[in-house]
Amino acid sequence: MKEGASAPSFFVRIMIEFTAMLTSKEFTRAFPAFQKIPVPLMQEMLSSSRTQAIPSGARIYAEGDGCTAIAFVLSGEIRVYKVGETGREITLYEIGPGETCILNASCILAHTTYPAHAVAASNVDVLLVPSTVFRRLVTENEVLRDFVFALLSQRLSLVMELVEEVAFGRVDERLMGYLIEKSENNSLDTTHQKIANDLGTSREVVSRLLKDFERKGQVRLSRNSITLLKR
């Protein structure tokens, strides 16, 4: 999944490795489209792969890293983001169960390096397929090719939408949309800094806008928590 001459970072070192092979049934529960893959190919893929548990916060990729495997997410979320020169961040998209880290596929098939940063947004379980196996399976199997194409296309469209949002969108509208999307039971536990990192803006702007929302009666604020009020 990640190669480099440097010693593994602290986070990489604490990854827990499962040695038991994932069953076809367990895998296709998260990836239903793979039911169409011939059993011998599925068996080969699973027997040459390994599962990995990644704790929340663990850095998975840095920009410029090479790829030796592609990760299929079984559970949890991986956040893919860019970092600017001033240290500000913006989330490009998140990878959930049933998706792959499609930039892995780009790296493997187009022989490039990882063009963003990736971090575990929660505890994550992945199936790691070695790049040589993956490359050959993509060549041989149309279902897998279609899956990868579809995900790459979807990501391209999504990132193009993000360009439009960032270039033309008002931050207050993006923020409200974010709160609505990310909340569960009209509430979310997060920090202003994390919201700013997702939206690609500055922490002070998020604090100011949230304060405005509170004054307007749209939200209730407390430390590490935001509650959406009925409107």
Next chain:
Amino acid sequence: MKEGASAPSFFVRIMIEFTAMLTSKEFTRAFPAFQKIPVPLMQEMLSSSRTQAIPSGARIYAEGDGCTAIAFVLSGEIRVYKVGETGREITLYEIGPGETCILNASCILAHTTYPAHAVAASNVDVLLVPSTVFRRLVTENEVLRDFVFALLSQRLSLVMELVEEVAFGRVDERLMGYLIEKSENNSLDTTHQKIANDLGTSREVVSRLLKDFERKGQVRLSRNSITLLKR
């Protein structure tokens, strides 16, 4: 290339259609990687395709359009861009000779609609390959698959870079970089509005920044023309 229930736009109607079949040699001059494609497949592709000349300024795609063909650019430039609610534009990337309109490939292979706008930035010559033929050739031929994958990956990386530029970059630095990149013999003929459309900013901001550059002795301005001075 473009389908829709509405009558063809003015620009589409004036497209000139070439009926002579493109030779393999002519095609591989623009697309060298295709020399590896077996001759029967190349012949089939060329015999079922047609070339098209598109005049500068012609609208090629609007967001939401379906695709019936994929365009391979033989000469000229196609500009792919997004438009915000307020009418402002931002160029995502440009497609030159030796490239395809890769969003066509996304549409064809992943059964989606065109996720941006495309316009001829100059007089353009394209080879139009019908989507059914393209889909089958991608399935059968690894060279074509690799080509499409590589271009899709490249575009994804490029658009992710653009997110970073737009989110974190200073407009004056992006503008100077743009002028340097787009000028020939330290000069470019364009308008402030066109620059603003490429960079996703407003015309007044470009005018103000160019005036600042002029005051600093970095450029010389005249109507429809900007000259870079030595620094």
Next chain:
DNA sequence: GTTTGTCTGTGACTTAGTCACAGAGGAAAT
């Protein structure tokens, strides 16, 4: 209970974008 680090809010500033408007330049019409 105290200390320290994280989180939040705000002031003062600059940069970027909007809206309105005016003037210059040049293409088109006469």
Next chain:
DNA sequence: ATTTCCTCTGTGACTAAGTCACAGACAAAC
């Protein structure tokens, strides 16, 4: 050649967004 009209450019006045510095509240760690 002159006039008209359209495009292009520049600027003022405003708001929104981002930066930098700083202070205070909260809560985790000791």
